Amino acid sequence: MGAFAWLKTWSLLIVIAAASSFDSDETSNRRNLLGNGLASTPPMGWNSWNHFNCMIDEKIIKQTADALVATGLAKLGYNYVNIDDCWAELNRDSKGVLVPKKSTFPSGMKALSDYVHTKGLKLGIYSDAGFYTCSKKMPGSLGHEEIDAKSFASWGIDYLKYDNCNNGGIRPTLRYPVMTRALINAGRPIFFSLCEWGDLHPALWGYTVGNSWRTTNDISDTWDSMISRADQNEVYADYARPGGWNDPDMLEVGNGGMSKNECIVHFSIWAISKAPLLIGCDVRNISKDTMEIIANKEVIALNQDKLGVQAKKVRMEGDWEVWSGPLSQYRIAVLLLNRGPVRTEITAHWDDIGIAPTTSVQARDLWEHKTLNTRFTGNLTATIDSHGCKLFVLKLVS
Ligand SMILES: *[C@@H]1O[C@H](CO)[C@@H](O)[C@H](O)[C@H]1NC(C)=O
Ligand SMILES: *[C@@H]1O[C@H](CO)[C@@H](O)[C@H](O)[C@H]1NC(C)=O
Numbered sequence: 457m458g459a460f461a462w463l464k465t466w467s468l469l470i471v472i473a474a475a476s477s478f479d480s481d482e483t484s485n486r487r488n489l490l491g492n493g494l495a496s497t498p499p500m501g502w503n504s505w506n507h508f509n510c511m512i513d514e515k516i517i518k519q520t521a522d523a524l525v526a527t528g529l530a531k532l533g534y535n536y537v538n539i540d541d542c543w544a545e546l547n548r549d550s551k552g553v554l555v556p557k558k559s560t561f562p563s564g565m566k567a568l569s570d571y572v573h574t575k576g577l578k579l580g581i582y583s584d585a586g587f588y589t590c591s592k593k594m595p596g597s598l599g600h601e602e603i604d605a606k607s608f609a610s611w612g613i614d615y616l617k618y619d620n621c622n623n624g625g626i627r628p629t630l631r632y633p634v635m636t637r638a639l640i641n642a643g644r645p646i647f648f649s650l651c652e653w654g655d656l657h658p659a660l661w662g663y664t665v666g667n668s669w670r671t672t673n674d675i676s677d678t679w680d681s682m683i684s685r686a687d688q689n690e691v692y693a694d695y696a697r698p699g700g701w702n703d704p705d706m707l708e709v710g711n712g713g714m715s716k717n718e719c720i721v722h723f724s725i726w727a728i729s730k731a732p733l734l735i736g737c738d739v740r741n742i743s744k745d746t747m748e749i750i751a752n753k754e755v756i757a758l759n760q761d762k763l764g765v766q767a768k769k770v771r772m773e774g775d776w777e778v779w780s781g782p783l784s785q786y787r788i789a790v791l792l793l794n795r796g797p798v799r800t801e802i803t804a805h806w807d808d809i810g811i812a813p814t815t816s817v818q819a820r821d822l823w824e825h826k827t828l829n830t831r832f833t834g835n836l837t838a839t840i841d842s843h844g845c846k847l848f849v850l851k852l853v854s
Pocket of ligand 1: 738741743
Protein backbone atom coordinates (compact mmCIF):
# COMPACT_ATOMS: atom_id res chain seq x y z
CA MET A 457 0.00 0.00 0.00
CA GLY A 458 1.44 3.39 -1.03
CA ALA A 459 2.09 6.06 1.58
CA PHE A 460 -0.87 8.13 0.45
CA ALA A 461 -3.31 5.23 0.46
CA TRP A 462 -2.05 4.23 3.90
CA LEU A 463 -2.48 7.76 5.17
CA LYS A 464 -5.99 7.89 3.75
CA THR A 465 -6.99 4.63 5.41
CA TRP A 466 -5.47 5.72 8.69
CA SER A 467 -7.25 9.10 8.66
CA LEU A 468 -10.49 7.35 7.84
CA LEU A 469 -10.12 5.03 10.78
CA ILE A 470 -9.59 8.03 13.03
CA VAL A 471 -12.61 9.75 11.54
CA ILE A 472 -14.81 6.72 12.03
CA ALA A 473 -13.56 6.07 15.56
CA ALA A 474 -14.07 9.69 16.57
CA ALA A 475 -17.49 9.84 14.95
CA SER A 476 -18.81 6.61 16.42
CA SER A 477 -17.82 7.52 19.97
CA PHE A 478 -19.55 10.83 19.33
CA ASP A 479 -22.61 9.10 17.89
CA SER A 480 -23.14 6.79 20.80
CA ASP A 481 -22.77 9.13 23.73
CA GLU A 482 -23.92 12.49 22.50
CA THR A 483 -25.88 12.65 19.26
CA SER A 484 -28.79 11.11 21.06
CA ASN A 485 -29.50 14.17 23.14
CA ARG A 486 -30.75 17.34 21.58
CA ARG A 487 -28.15 19.87 22.70
CA ASN A 488 -26.21 22.00 20.32
CA LEU A 489 -22.83 20.54 21.20
CA LEU A 490 -20.89 23.39 19.67
CA GLY A 491 -22.20 25.55 22.49
CA ASN A 492 -20.71 28.52 20.66
CA GLY A 493 -23.54 30.86 21.64
CA LEU A 494 -24.04 31.81 17.98
CA ALA A 495 -27.14 31.75 15.79
CA SER A 496 -29.69 32.90 18.35
CA THR A 497 -31.25 34.38 15.19
CA PRO A 498 -30.55 33.27 11.59
CA PRO A 499 -27.16 34.45 10.27
CA MET A 500 -27.00 37.40 7.85
CA GLY A 501 -24.26 38.37 5.44
CA TRP A 502 -22.89 37.67 1.99
CA ASN A 503 -21.31 34.70 0.22
CA SER A 504 -19.19 34.73 -2.94
CA TRP A 505 -20.58 31.64 -4.71
CA ASN A 506 -23.86 32.63 -6.40
CA HIS A 507 -22.35 35.56 -8.26
CA PHE A 508 -18.61 34.82 -8.56
CA ASN A 509 -18.32 31.03 -8.44
CA CYS A 510 -14.57 30.27 -8.47
CA MET A 511 -13.58 33.72 -9.78
CA ILE A 512 -12.69 35.24 -6.39
CA ASP A 513 -9.70 37.03 -4.93
CA GLU A 514 -8.87 39.05 -1.83
CA LYS A 515 -9.63 42.32 -3.61
CA ILE A 516 -13.24 41.27 -4.25
CA ILE A 517 -13.63 40.17 -0.63
CA LYS A 518 -12.26 43.47 0.71
CA GLN A 519 -14.31 45.55 -1.72
CA THR A 520 -17.41 43.60 -0.71
CA ALA A 521 -16.72 44.32 2.96
CA ASP A 522 -16.35 48.01 2.07
CA ALA A 523 -19.58 47.92 0.06
CA LEU A 524 -21.56 46.24 2.86
CA VAL A 525 -20.61 49.18 5.08
CA ALA A 526 -21.06 51.90 2.41
CA THR A 527 -24.53 50.69 1.35
CA GLY A 528 -25.73 50.51 4.97
CA LEU A 529 -26.33 46.75 4.66
CA ALA A 530 -23.83 46.05 7.46
CA LYS A 531 -25.85 48.24 9.83
CA LEU A 532 -28.97 46.25 8.97
CA GLY A 533 -27.27 43.08 10.21
CA TYR A 534 -25.49 41.67 7.15
CA ASN A 535 -22.21 41.09 8.93
CA TYR A 536 -20.74 37.81 7.66
CA VAL A 537 -18.45 38.11 4.61
CA ASN A 538 -18.18 34.50 3.46
CA ILE A 539 -15.60 33.14 1.05
CA ASP A 540 -16.84 30.03 -0.79
CA ASP A 541 -14.91 27.37 -2.76
CA CYS A 542 -11.60 27.92 -4.61
CA TRP A 543 -9.65 30.03 -2.09
CA ALA A 544 -6.80 27.51 -1.47
CA GLU A 545 -3.93 25.87 -3.32
CA LEU A 546 -4.47 22.31 -4.49
CA ASN A 547 -1.73 21.08 -2.15
CA ARG A 548 -1.27 21.47 1.60
CA ASP A 549 2.12 22.67 2.89
CA SER A 550 4.75 20.32 4.33
CA LYS A 551 3.00 20.44 7.74
CA GLY A 552 -0.36 19.55 6.22
CA VAL A 553 -1.79 23.05 6.54
CA LEU A 554 -4.15 24.49 3.91
CA VAL A 555 -2.47 27.25 1.90
CA PRO A 556 -4.43 30.27 0.60
CA LYS A 557 -3.95 30.51 -3.17
CA LYS A 558 -0.88 32.64 -3.79
CA SER A 559 -2.16 34.19 -7.03
CA THR A 560 -5.54 35.30 -5.62
CA PHE A 561 -5.09 35.56 -1.82
CA PRO A 562 -1.42 36.66 -1.60
CA SER A 563 -1.84 38.43 1.77
CA GLY A 564 -3.23 35.31 3.45
CA MET A 565 -6.34 34.80 5.52
CA LYS A 566 -5.14 36.41 8.76
CA ALA A 567 -4.58 39.72 6.97
CA LEU A 568 -7.99 39.41 5.33
CA SER A 569 -9.81 38.69 8.58
CA ASP A 570 -7.97 41.61 10.23
CA TYR A 571 -9.23 43.85 7.43
CA VAL A 572 -12.81 42.58 7.64
CA HIS A 573 -12.80 42.84 11.45
CA THR A 574 -11.69 46.49 11.35
CA LYS A 575 -14.88 47.12 9.34
CA GLY A 576 -16.91 45.62 12.19
CA LEU A 577 -17.68 42.56 10.07
CA LYS A 578 -16.89 38.83 10.34
CA LEU A 579 -15.05 36.57 7.91
CA GLY A 580 -16.37 33.21 6.77
CA ILE A 581 -14.51 30.46 4.96
CA TYR A 582 -15.35 27.22 3.13
CA SER A 583 -14.21 23.64 3.26
CA ASP A 584 -15.61 20.22 2.46
CA ALA A 585 -16.31 17.02 4.41
CA GLY A 586 -14.58 15.02 1.68
CA PHE A 587 -11.21 14.51 0.04
CA TYR A 588 -11.62 17.45 -2.36
CA THR A 589 -14.00 20.40 -2.49
CA CYS A 590 -16.74 20.49 -5.13
CA SER A 591 -14.59 22.47 -7.60
CA LYS A 592 -11.80 19.88 -7.03
CA LYS A 593 -9.48 22.90 -7.06
CA MET A 594 -8.56 22.55 -3.37
CA PRO A 595 -8.34 19.80 -0.75
CA GLY A 596 -11.23 18.89 1.54
CA SER A 597 -10.94 18.58 5.32
CA LEU A 598 -11.93 14.91 5.72
CA GLY A 599 -9.17 13.36 7.83
CA HIS A 600 -7.66 16.84 8.45
CA GLU A 601 -10.40 18.28 10.65
CA GLU A 602 -8.23 19.15 13.67
CA ILE A 603 -5.46 20.87 11.74
CA ASP A 604 -7.90 22.77 9.52
CA ALA A 605 -10.09 23.93 12.41
CA LYS A 606 -6.95 25.16 14.16
CA SER A 607 -5.90 27.04 11.02
CA PHE A 608 -9.33 28.65 10.71
CA ALA A 609 -9.28 29.69 14.39
CA SER A 610 -5.73 31.06 14.17
CA TRP A 611 -6.66 33.06 11.06
CA GLY A 612 -9.58 34.69 12.91
CA ILE A 613 -12.31 32.96 10.91
CA ASP A 614 -15.88 33.37 12.23
CA TYR A 615 -17.99 31.08 10.00
CA LEU A 616 -17.36 27.76 8.25
CA LYS A 617 -19.47 26.49 5.36
CA TYR A 618 -18.77 22.77 5.14
CA ASP A 619 -19.66 21.12 1.82
CA ASN A 620 -20.35 17.49 0.92
CA CYS A 621 -18.47 16.63 -2.30
CA ASN A 622 -16.02 13.76 -2.95
CA ASN A 623 -16.88 12.14 0.36
CA GLY A 624 -16.05 8.50 -0.45
CA GLY A 625 -19.62 7.44 0.26
CA ILE A 626 -19.14 7.81 4.01
CA ARG A 627 -22.32 8.78 5.84
CA PRO A 628 -22.59 12.49 6.71
CA THR A 629 -23.41 11.61 10.32
CA LEU A 630 -19.90 10.13 10.50
CA ARG A 631 -18.15 13.02 8.75
CA TYR A 632 -19.74 16.25 10.02
CA PRO A 633 -19.51 15.68 13.81
CA VAL A 634 -15.74 15.24 13.51
CA MET A 635 -15.49 18.85 12.41
CA THR A 636 -17.82 19.87 15.25
CA ARG A 637 -15.32 18.34 17.69
CA ALA A 638 -12.40 19.99 15.92
CA LEU A 639 -14.06 23.41 16.06
CA ILE A 640 -14.71 22.97 19.77
CA ASN A 641 -11.07 21.99 20.29
CA ALA A 642 -9.88 24.98 18.25
CA GLY A 643 -11.42 27.20 20.90
CA ARG A 644 -12.85 30.00 18.75
CA PRO A 645 -16.62 30.50 18.31
CA ILE A 646 -17.07 29.68 14.62
CA PHE A 647 -20.56 29.47 13.11
CA PHE A 648 -20.80 25.95 11.66
CA SER A 649 -22.89 25.72 8.47
CA LEU A 650 -23.53 22.14 7.32
CA CYS A 651 -23.83 22.06 3.55
CA GLU A 652 -25.01 18.46 3.32
CA TRP A 653 -27.71 19.21 0.66
CA GLY A 654 -30.45 17.49 2.62
CA ASP A 655 -29.09 14.05 1.67
CA LEU A 656 -29.68 12.32 5.01
CA HIS A 657 -32.35 14.60 6.52
CA PRO A 658 -29.84 16.82 8.36
CA ALA A 659 -32.73 18.63 10.07
CA LEU A 660 -33.11 15.47 12.19
CA TRP A 661 -29.53 15.57 13.52
CA GLY A 662 -28.08 18.96 12.54
CA TYR A 663 -28.92 20.73 15.79
CA THR A 664 -26.47 18.58 17.73
CA VAL A 665 -23.74 19.22 15.16
CA GLY A 666 -23.92 22.76 13.78
CA ASN A 667 -25.69 26.11 13.62
CA SER A 668 -27.47 25.60 10.27
CA TRP A 669 -27.98 22.80 7.79
CA ARG A 670 -28.82 22.88 4.12
CA THR A 671 -32.11 21.09 3.44
CA THR A 672 -31.78 21.21 -0.37
CA ASN A 673 -29.47 20.99 -3.36
CA ASP A 674 -27.91 24.20 -4.68
CA ILE A 675 -30.27 27.00 -5.68
CA SER A 676 -30.02 28.57 -9.14
CA ASP A 677 -31.29 31.94 -10.30
CA THR A 678 -34.76 30.92 -11.53
CA TRP A 679 -38.29 30.97 -10.11
CA ASP A 680 -38.63 27.16 -10.30
CA SER A 681 -35.36 26.53 -8.52
CA MET A 682 -36.12 29.09 -5.82
CA ILE A 683 -39.70 28.00 -5.13
CA SER A 684 -38.84 24.29 -5.05
CA ARG A 685 -36.13 24.94 -2.45
CA ALA A 686 -38.69 26.85 -0.43
CA ASP A 687 -41.01 23.82 -0.60
CA GLN A 688 -38.34 21.27 0.40
CA ASN A 689 -37.20 23.44 3.30
CA GLU A 690 -40.72 23.97 4.65
CA VAL A 691 -41.15 20.28 5.40
CA TYR A 692 -38.60 20.55 8.23
CA ALA A 693 -40.05 23.68 9.91
CA ASP A 694 -40.41 21.98 13.30
CA TYR A 695 -36.65 21.38 13.56
CA ALA A 696 -35.49 25.01 13.31
CA ARG A 697 -34.90 26.98 16.49
CA PRO A 698 -32.47 29.45 18.07
CA GLY A 699 -29.01 27.89 17.79
CA GLY A 700 -29.74 25.87 14.62
CA TRP A 701 -31.64 26.74 11.43
CA ASN A 702 -32.89 25.09 8.25
CA ASP A 703 -31.02 26.48 5.24
CA PRO A 704 -32.69 26.47 1.77
CA ASP A 705 -29.46 27.98 0.31
CA MET A 706 -28.24 31.50 -0.33
CA LEU A 707 -30.13 34.39 -1.89
CA GLU A 708 -30.23 34.94 -5.66
CA VAL A 709 -31.83 38.41 -5.31
CA GLY A 710 -29.91 40.84 -7.54
CA ASN A 711 -28.39 38.27 -9.89
CA GLY A 712 -30.80 39.05 -12.74
CA GLY A 713 -32.63 35.75 -13.33
CA MET A 714 -35.89 36.62 -11.56
CA SER A 715 -38.36 39.51 -11.86
CA LYS A 716 -38.68 42.03 -9.03
CA ASN A 717 -41.92 40.39 -7.84
CA GLU A 718 -40.20 36.99 -7.83
CA CYS A 719 -37.29 38.39 -5.84
CA ILE A 720 -39.77 39.83 -3.33
CA VAL A 721 -41.34 36.36 -3.00
CA HIS A 722 -37.86 34.83 -2.61
CA PHE A 723 -36.84 37.25 0.15
CA SER A 724 -40.25 37.03 1.88
CA ILE A 725 -40.19 33.22 2.05
CA TRP A 726 -36.59 33.15 3.28
CA ALA A 727 -37.46 35.72 5.95
CA ILE A 728 -40.63 34.01 7.22
CA SER A 729 -38.82 30.62 7.10
CA LYS A 730 -36.11 31.95 9.44
CA ALA A 731 -33.55 31.03 6.77
CA PRO A 732 -30.03 32.42 6.73
CA LEU A 733 -30.08 35.72 4.78
CA LEU A 734 -26.86 35.47 2.80
CA ILE A 735 -26.75 37.91 -0.11
CA GLY A 736 -25.48 36.25 -3.28
CA CYS A 737 -25.07 39.18 -5.67
CA ASP A 738 -22.27 41.67 -6.33
CA VAL A 739 -22.74 44.14 -3.49
CA ARG A 740 -20.21 46.50 -5.10
CA ASN A 741 -22.63 47.11 -7.96
CA ILE A 742 -26.09 46.78 -6.47
CA SER A 743 -29.25 48.19 -8.08
CA LYS A 744 -31.90 50.32 -6.40
CA ASP A 745 -34.50 47.55 -6.86
CA THR A 746 -32.24 44.99 -5.18
CA MET A 747 -31.55 47.35 -2.28
CA GLU A 748 -35.29 47.96 -1.83
CA ILE A 749 -35.71 44.22 -1.31
CA ILE A 750 -32.75 43.11 0.80
CA ALA A 751 -32.66 46.32 2.86
CA ASN A 752 -36.33 46.12 3.91
CA LYS A 753 -35.95 46.59 7.66
CA GLU A 754 -39.38 45.22 8.50
CA VAL A 755 -38.82 41.99 6.60
CA ILE A 756 -35.37 41.62 8.18
CA ALA A 757 -36.93 42.15 11.63
CA LEU A 758 -39.43 39.37 10.87
CA ASN A 759 -36.52 37.02 10.03
CA GLN A 760 -34.60 38.06 13.13
CA ASP A 761 -37.61 37.85 15.51
CA LYS A 762 -36.35 36.46 18.77
CA LEU A 763 -39.05 33.79 19.09
CA GLY A 764 -37.27 31.99 16.22
CA VAL A 765 -40.18 29.89 14.91
CA GLN A 766 -40.15 28.93 11.21
CA ALA A 767 -43.45 29.56 9.39
CA LYS A 768 -45.35 26.75 7.66
CA LYS A 769 -47.84 26.42 4.84
CA VAL A 770 -51.23 26.42 6.53
CA ARG A 771 -53.39 26.31 3.38
CA MET A 772 -52.75 25.36 -0.24
CA GLU A 773 -55.44 25.70 -2.91
CA GLY A 774 -54.34 25.22 -6.51
CA ASP A 775 -51.87 27.95 -7.30
CA TRP A 776 -52.15 29.81 -4.04
CA GLU A 777 -50.79 29.31 -0.56
CA VAL A 778 -50.96 30.83 2.89
CA TRP A 779 -47.83 30.56 5.03
CA SER A 780 -47.95 31.54 8.70
CA GLY A 781 -46.06 31.38 11.95
CA PRO A 782 -45.98 32.98 15.39
CA LEU A 783 -43.78 35.94 16.31
CA SER A 784 -42.80 37.39 19.68
CA GLN A 785 -45.33 39.58 21.54
CA TYR A 786 -48.31 37.50 20.37
CA ARG A 787 -47.95 38.69 16.79
CA ILE A 788 -48.43 36.47 13.74
CA ALA A 789 -46.67 36.53 10.38
CA VAL A 790 -48.77 35.76 7.29
CA LEU A 791 -47.62 35.35 3.70
CA LEU A 792 -50.18 35.24 0.86
CA LEU A 793 -48.42 33.65 -2.11
CA ASN A 794 -49.62 33.37 -5.72
CA ARG A 795 -47.55 30.75 -7.58
CA GLY A 796 -49.78 30.77 -10.66
CA PRO A 797 -49.87 32.70 -13.96
CA VAL A 798 -52.85 35.00 -13.19
CA ARG A 799 -53.77 37.58 -10.56
CA THR A 800 -55.92 36.01 -7.89
CA GLU A 801 -57.66 36.65 -4.60
CA ILE A 802 -56.17 34.87 -1.58
CA THR A 803 -57.72 34.54 1.88
CA ALA A 804 -56.04 33.74 5.18
CA HIS A 805 -58.72 32.29 7.47
CA TRP A 806 -58.30 32.76 11.23
CA ASP A 807 -58.79 29.06 11.94
CA ASP A 808 -55.84 28.30 9.60
CA ILE A 809 -53.49 30.68 11.38
CA GLY A 810 -54.51 30.00 14.96
CA ILE A 811 -56.60 33.08 15.82
CA ALA A 812 -59.97 32.74 17.57
CA PRO A 813 -62.86 33.40 15.11
CA THR A 814 -64.15 36.60 16.72
CA THR A 815 -60.78 38.22 17.30
CA SER A 816 -59.99 41.45 15.45
CA VAL A 817 -56.50 42.19 14.20
CA GLN A 818 -54.48 45.09 12.92
CA ALA A 819 -52.43 44.24 9.82
CA ARG A 820 -49.08 45.72 8.88
CA ASP A 821 -48.09 45.30 5.21
CA LEU A 822 -44.30 44.86 5.27
CA TRP A 823 -43.75 45.68 1.58
CA GLU A 824 -46.08 48.70 1.45
CA HIS A 825 -44.75 49.84 4.85
CA LYS A 826 -48.36 50.58 5.82
CA THR A 827 -50.61 49.64 8.71
CA LEU A 828 -54.01 49.04 7.11
CA ASN A 829 -56.95 51.11 8.39
CA THR A 830 -59.35 48.16 8.33
CA ARG A 831 -59.56 45.93 11.40
CA PHE A 832 -59.92 42.37 10.21
CA THR A 833 -62.12 39.72 11.83
CA GLY A 834 -62.29 36.10 10.69
CA ASN A 835 -60.06 36.46 7.65
CA LEU A 836 -57.70 38.68 5.68
CA THR A 837 -58.18 38.72 1.92
CA ALA A 838 -56.02 40.37 -0.74
CA THR A 839 -55.56 40.23 -4.50
CA ILE A 840 -52.10 39.04 -5.45
CA ASP A 841 -50.21 39.31 -8.75
CA SER A 842 -48.82 36.28 -10.58
CA HIS A 843 -45.57 35.15 -8.90
CA GLY A 844 -46.27 37.76 -6.24
CA CYS A 845 -47.03 37.86 -2.56
CA LYS A 846 -48.09 40.00 0.35
CA LEU A 847 -46.41 39.77 3.71
CA PHE A 848 -48.26 40.88 6.84
CA VAL A 849 -47.64 41.03 10.55
CA LEU A 850 -50.91 40.71 12.48
CA LYS A 851 -51.42 42.19 15.94
CA LEU A 852 -54.44 41.17 18.00
CA VAL A 853 -56.54 44.14 19.07
CA SER A 854 -59.61 42.61 20.74
C1 LIG B 1 -23.35 46.34 -12.71
O1 LIG B 1 -24.69 45.87 -12.80
C2 LIG B 1 -25.31 46.09 -14.05
C3 LIG B 1 -26.73 45.56 -13.97
O2 LIG B 1 -27.39 46.02 -12.83
C4 LIG B 1 -24.54 45.38 -15.15
O3 LIG B 1 -25.12 45.67 -16.39
C5 LIG B 1 -23.08 45.82 -15.13
O4 LIG B 1 -22.36 45.05 -16.06
C6 LIG B 1 -22.48 45.64 -13.75
N1 LIG B 1 -21.14 46.17 -13.70
C7 LIG B 1 -20.12 45.45 -13.28
C8 LIG B 1 -18.79 46.15 -13.26
O5 LIG B 1 -20.21 44.28 -12.91
C1 LIG C 1 -64.02 37.41 5.32
O1 LIG C 1 -64.70 38.03 6.41
C2 LIG C 1 -65.73 38.91 6.03
C3 LIG C 1 -66.30 39.61 7.25
O2 LIG C 1 -65.62 39.43 8.40
C4 LIG C 1 -66.82 38.15 5.31
O3 LIG C 1 -67.83 39.03 4.91
C5 LIG C 1 -66.21 37.46 4.11
O4 LIG C 1 -67.17 36.63 3.49
C6 LIG C 1 -64.99 36.60 4.51
N1 LIG C 1 -64.35 36.14 3.31
C7 LIG C 1 -64.03 34.87 3.11
C8 LIG C 1 -63.43 34.56 1.78
O5 LIG C 1 -64.24 33.98 3.93
